[in-house]
Amino acid sequence: MREYEMVYILHPQMTETQISQLNAKLKGLIEKNDGRLFYAKSMGKKTLAYPIKKQTKGIYYTLDYAAKGSCVSEIERSLSLDENCLRFLTVVKADKVDIEARAAEIEAKGEAISITEEKESSTNVSDEADKEGEEEIKEE
C-alpha cells in the first residue's frame, strides 16, 4: 500500500451535483479496492495557464488516499473516460503508510473533512438552493 495524492481538473461548467456524483464514484472505487480515502479537497475554480480541451478555466480537486497500484490505474481509467475531466495527475506521497496513524494525523490537522461525504448529505440542500436561485431570477 502506498499513499497517493491526486489532483484532477474538471470542466468549469460542471454542476455541483455532477461533481459530487463524480467524487462519490471515485471514493467508491478506492473503498472497493481496500483503499482508504484520507481527504478530498476542492482547490476552487482557477484560470488555466494554457487552454486544455478548449477550456480556459477549470475546477481543481485534490484527493489523498492509500491504495494499491491497481486501484490507481482503475481510478485513472475512469477519469480518462470521463469527458468532464480535463486532466489528472497522481503523485506518490509515501511508499509505506500506516493507515490508522496517517488518518489520525490528518484528523489532528483538521484536513479530514471529506468533500464527497459532505456533498452527498448536502446535495438536497444545494439543489434547493439552486431552485431558489432560479426562482429569484424568474421573479426579476
Added chain:
Amino acid sequence: MASRISKLGKGKKEAKAKKVQVVARRKACRFCMDKKLIIDYKDAKFLQAFLSERGRIMPRRLTGNCAKHQRKITAAIKRARILALIPFTSTQLPLAL
C-alpha cells in the same frame, strides 16, 4: 611593445580578481536555511519565484539553491506545468473567448 605586454598582463590580473569576488558572494540555499519551507507543486505563486519572465526555470546560479533543492524545485515546476498552474512558455496565452 614592452608597454603593451605589461598592459595585457594587468588586464588578466584584474579579471582574475573579479572572478574571486563573485565566488565569495555565493548565496546560501534558502531551503537549507529554513527547514519549514515546503516545496509544493500545487503552490503556483511560490514556484513563480523560480521562473523567468518567459516561464523558463531559473538556473541555480541565479536562485542560489543547492543541488538537492534545485532538483526538487525543477520537479515541482514540471508537475505544476502539467496541471496548467504555470505555463510551459509565455507564448501559451489563454484563448480569447
